[in-house]
Amino acid sequence: MAESLASDRRDEIDRLVGFVRALRSAGIRSATSTDFIEAVGLLDVGAREDVYRAGRATLCDDPAQLPVYDRVFARWFGETGVGERMNPMTVTVERPLGLGADDAASGDDGDAADAPALASARERLAHRDVAALDARERRELARAFAALPARPPQRRGHRTAPSHRGSIDLNRTAREQLRRGGEPGPLLRRERRPRPRRVVWLIDVSGSMKPYADSYLRLAHRSFQSAPRTTEVFTMGTRLTRITPALRLQDPDRALAAAGELVPDWSGGTRLGDMLRAFGDRWGRRGVARGAVVIIASDGWERGDAQLLGEQVAQLHRLAHRVVWANPHRGKAGYEPIQSGIAAALPSVDQLVAGHSLATLAEVLELAARA
Amino acid sequence: MTAVHDVTELAHRLASTGYLADTDLTTVGYLALTMQRPLLLEGDPGTGKTALAEALADAFELPLIRLQCYEGIDARQALYDWDFARQILHLRTLEAAGGVDDPQAVEDSLYDERFLLARPVVRALRESPAVLLVDEVDRADDEFEALLLEVLSTYRVSVPELGTISAPQPPIVVLTSNRTRDLHDALKRRCLYHWLEHPTLEREIAIVRARMPDVSEKLATRIVEVVQGLRSEVGLIRAPGVAETLDWARALHQLGHDDLDVDAAAATVGVVCKYREDGDQVRAFVEATVRG
Ligand SMILES: Nc1ncnc2c1ncn2[C@@H]1O[C@H](COP(=O)(O)OP(=O)(O)O)[C@@H](O)[C@H]1O
Ligand SMILES: [Mg+2]
Numbered sequence: 001m002a003e004s005l006a007s008d009r010r011d012e013i014d015r016l017v018g019f020v021r022a023l024r025s026a027g028i029r030s031a032t033s034t035d036f037i038e039a040v041g042l043l044d045v046g047a048r049e050d051v052y053r054a055g056r057a058t059l060c061d062d063p064a065q066l067p068v069y070d071r072v073f074a075r076w077f078g079e080t081g082v083g084e085r086m087n088p089m090t091v092t093v094e095r096p097l098g099l100g101a102d103d104a105a106s107g108d109d110g111d112a113a114d115a116p117a118l119a120s121a122r123e124r125l126a127h128r129d130v131a132a133l134d135a136r137e138r139r140e141l142a143r144a145f146a147a148l149p150a151r152p153p154q155r156r157g158h159r160t161a162p163s164h165r166g167s168i169d170l171n172r173t174a175r176e177q178l179r180r181g182g183e184p185g186p187l188l189r190r191e192r193r194p195r196p197r198r199v200v201w202l203i204d205v206s207g208s209m210k211p212y213a214d215s216y217l218r219l220a221h222r223s224f225q226s227a228p229r230t231t232e233v234f235t236m237g238t239r240l241t242r243i244t245p246a247l248r249l250q251d252p253d254r255a256l257a258a259a260g261e262l263v264p265d266w267s268g269g270t271r272l273g274d275m276l277r278a279f280g281d282r283w284g285r286r287g288v289a290r291g292a293v294v295i296i297a298s299d300g301w302e303r304g305d306a307q308l309l310g311e312q313v314a315q316l317h318r319l320a321h322r323v324v325w326a327n328p329h330r331g332k333a334g335y336e337p338i339q340s341g342i343a344a345a346l347p348s349v350d351q352l353v354a355g356h357s358l359a360t361l362a363e364v365l366e367l368a369a370r371a
Numbered sequence: 372m373t374a375v376h377d378v379t380e381l382a383h384r385l386a387s388t389g390y391l392a393d394t395d396l397t398t399v400g401y402l403a404l405t406m407q408r409p410l411l412l413e414g415d416p417g418t419g420k421t422a423l424a425e426a427l428a429d430a431f432e433l434p435l436i437r438l439q440c441y442e443g444i445d446a447r448q449a450l451y452d453w454d455f456a457r458q459i460l461h462l463r464t465l466e467a468a469g470g471v472d473d474p475q476a477v478e479d480s481l482y483d484e485r486f487l488l489a490r491p492v493v494r495a496l497r498e499s500p501a502v503l504l505v506d507e508v509d510r511a512d513d514e515f516e517a518l519l520l521e522v523l524s525t526y527r528v529s530v531p532e533l534g535t536i537s538a539p540q541p542p543i544v545v546l547t548s549n550r551t552r553d554l555h556d557a558l559k560r561r562c563l564y565h566w567l568e569h570p571t572l573e574r575e576i577a578i579v580r581a582r583m584p585d586v587s588e589k590l591a592t593r594i595v596e597v598v599q600g601l602r603s604e605v606g607l608i609r610a611p612g613v614a615e616t617l618d619w620a621r622a623l624h625q626l627g628h629d630d631l632d633v634d635a636a637a638a639t640v641g642v643v644c645k646y647r648e649d650g651d652q653v654r655a656f657v658e659a660t661v662r663g
Contacts, residue, residue: 030560039402039563043378048396057399061559063413063550104540173448174455177483181474183460195512198552229513243554277606287509288467288549 012045013037019076023059026072027246027258044292048077059066064242068262117258122147127358131211131328141358145218146252150361152196152227152295153371155321163191197321199223199290200277200334201233204298205263206270212328212356213266215254219365221247221255232288234273236298237265240282268275271304272341278310292369294320295364297355299329302341310344317348322371326364375404390426390572391582392421399565400427409523409544411559414567417612420547424504427543428449436542437504438491438510446518450528452488461486482532499542508558509548516555519546520573523561570613572599578613579620584658586624593631594620605656608646618642636661 023031035058045048052073060069088343122144125137133141162169169190176185201220205213217233224231226245231297235241246258260266282290283289294316302309325345329335331354353367354360375381381404382397392400397452400423403410412420428435458481465477473622495503505519523544527537546562547556570578572595579591594616602610622639623631636657644653 030556032560035406035408035563037495038406042402042405043398049394053395053398054402056395057402057563057565059558060560061411061564062553065568111639178455178462179478181477182459182466280608281606281610288547290551339417 015076016040016051017228019055019072020059022072022076023055023069026068028060028065028068029245029248030061030065035059040102051077053133063247063263069195078135089220090286097231100243103241122269122358125357127357129332129356129362130358131356142218142252143216144358145215145222145361148219148222148365150222150226151369152199152223152230153321153369154194155197155291161190161193163189165189167191176298177212188196196230197371198230198232198288198290198292199227200292200294201231202322203233203235203238203299204270204296205235205266205273206301207267208270208299208301209297209328210267212299215222215258215361216326216355217243218252219258219297219361221252221370223365224248225250232283234279234283235259235263235270236279237270238268239262240278241265242283248254261351269300269303270301272298272302272345273298273304273306273310273312276309276316280312280315284316289316289319291319291321293322293324293368295324295368296345296349297326297327297364298341299327299331300339300342300345302339302344306340306344309341313345314348315339317350322350323348324364324367324371325352327352328354328356330354331360375401377401383422384430385426386581388426388429390430391421391570391578391581392419392423393574395572396565396567397421399563402429403563404543406563407541409546409562410562411546411548411554411562412567413548413550413564415569415610415612416549418567419567419613420545420567421504421506422467424502424506424545424547427545428502431502431543433543433662434498434501435504436491436495436498436501437506439506440508440515441542442510442512444511444515447490447661449490449492449515449518450522451493451530453482453488454486454488458486468511486535486580487530487533492522493536495542495544496526496528496536496538499538499540501542503542503544505544505546507549508546508554509551513555516558520555520558520561523558524552569599569602569610572596575616579616580618583624586620590623590629590631591620593661594623595630597636597657600660601643601653601656605652607644607649607652609644609649611643611645614644615643633661 005273006319008134016032020031020033020036039054039058040051043054045051056066056069056072060066068083125133125141125144134266167189169188172188172190176188177183201216203216203220204211220233224233224244228248231244232242233244233247235243241263243259243262245254246262280289288310313323325342327342330352342352351367353364355364373615378394378397378401381401382392382394385392385397399410412423414420427434430545461481463478465480489497491503495501508516508519519597526541529535529537575589575595575598579595580588594624598611598616598619601607617644619639621644623635626639628635637654640654640657643657
């Protein structure tokens with residue numbers, strides 16, 4: 001009897017631990033078992049909603065994880081009851097690794113760290129349109145992306161550090177004065193330290209961008225890895241999806257695969273205006289875009305209302321420090337920004353730049369750092 | 372005294388202060404109290420994050436100690452500071468009395484307990500059991516989070532000149548964030564997490580009725596219907612929170628309305644929107660909805 005109770009309990013714990021493992025492999029990296037098991041123990045292990053709530057409280061720490069959590073929970077504990085809740089970010093559908101599976105290097109050719117090879121590949125690929133590369137070249141390209149230098153743009157911060165210039169540091173001055181028995185001494189100063197400026201990537205993953213989306217996601221991954229605290233990345237398709245959590249994975253291929261899990265709408269249509277509005281409502285005005293360098297990566301094919309797009313970019317422009325639009329067609333001969341979408345957006349864009357080859361994409365990254 | 376037996380009891384206690392939480396939130400709250408862990412609440416402005424800390428303090432009759440975060444906040448505003456003016460005064464007094472021979476003794480007497488200014492965190496440790504509200508953490512710099520993490524992991528603050536200040540019983544800690552940026556993983560891991568949504572229609576009507584019993588049920592319902600529509604159907608710069616619902620109800624009630632008609636709505640609608648840019652959209656939507 002006691003034995004079977006104990007083994008019941010062991011089964012129960014195994015199941016909970018397995019669930020946590022499944023969450024982790026679905027990209028919820030904050031999940032660890034200890035708190036979860038303690039929390040379940042304080043509620044009713046037998047009640048499905050209690051397990052659900054204990055898990056949400058202890059395993060998730062970001063609203064973007066909630067749809068993933070719900071999906072894995074349903075798979076692990078069955079469909080009924082909880083689960084059909086409104087999620088705040090996006091509706092995520094079941095889908096195998098969306099991108100990176102065929103074109104991004106899953107295997108390396110054993111020469112990953114071979115600097116000369118990388119350099120020559122970079123040279124060969126520098127000005128080629130990434131849409132025209134074969135599988136092998138794409139692998140080289142992926143490696144070249146991973147080696148691009150990235151750093152965040154800077155702004156003057158509010159925190160200060162001791163300095164010879166700058167404003168008077170009352171606290172340190174006072175302390176020194178007390179140390180001298182109250183005798184006034186030199187005024188000590190402090191200066192605002194430069195701080196990384198926020199960078200926001202909005203990447204169009206609709207059908208027309210298919211050949212380029214992978215490259216932009218790799219750029220964004222580099223950018224994120226250089227400043228994880230101040231970089232946010234979203235994809236725009238039929239829905240807006242925040243993929244920042246997935247980019248925490250250091251390995252670019254794994255990060256892109258995890259991002260693929262989050263994005264429900266690869267290669268569908270885009271309604272850029274709606275996407276930017278969703279971004280503004282959900283994130284932009286709450287501070288994510290405020291003072292930020294915003295990079296929109298899109299070919300500007302708008303299936304929705306071009307006027308709405310114009311308004312939304314204008315609004316973004318008012319909040320942001322700079323709005324940069326990277327367009328894979330910009331660098332090509334005969335390009336004119338006449339697609340209704342980009343034409344409407346142009347008045348509020350600080351810079352419209354090319355982005356179709358390694359060289360032009362590297363420049364986008366550089367531009368982000370200098371903005 | 373902060374012990375609760377189960378989730379339902381906590382819900383009742385909160386409701387007795389006028390705070391109506393759903394089961395998701397009450398469950399996280401119960402877990403945070405029982406596991407003695409800080410509770411991190413994220414959500415849009417006006418979803419009741421700050422109010423939950425107030426309700427907890429109220430429900431358990433504990434002091435509420437509030438640390439409002441802002442850009443540039445540091446240990447001197449959050450933990451403790453020294454009262455320089457009084458230190459100097461003390462020094463002058465010593466000098467006048469001719470007692471400044473031993474520099475070490477002088478320095479010791481300068482960094483004495485009585486010159487310590489306890490800021491919210493230290494106050495909470497000293498006064499615990501208490502509720503410590505760390506409001507709008509996302510406004511602080513990320514360095515500040517490291518400081519918070521240390522305090523929330525150990526519930527101790529060490530003052531080099533004095534020694535360690537610790538809490539016999541950890542305070543109830545509520546952190547809120549409007550999510551203008553991501554918080555440190557380590558800080559989030561230390562906390563139990565909850566994402567607060569705007570309340571459902573039924574709950575929001577109940578909130579209006581609980582906070583303002585004089586407002587008629589009809590008026591409360593009409594107002595909440597309009598506000599919920601504004602949230603879901605109109606892309607506003609800043610969607611109205613429960614705070615705006617309550618303000619609107621108060622305004623209409625004070626003007627003697629117990630239903631929402633076009634004129635009353637037009638006269639008071641300013642209360643609902645916080646951004647001038649939203650004004651036109653709000654007015655148009657309200658008028659259309661009220662007309663039916
Ligand atoms: N669940 C609730 N029950 C009762 N009142 C609430 C509830 N949620 C919000 N409120 C009220 O709405 C107003 C805004 O809430 P507040 O806590 O300031 O929002 P936040 O801190 O999330 O921005 C306050 O007056 C608060 O009392
Ligand atoms: Mg608040």
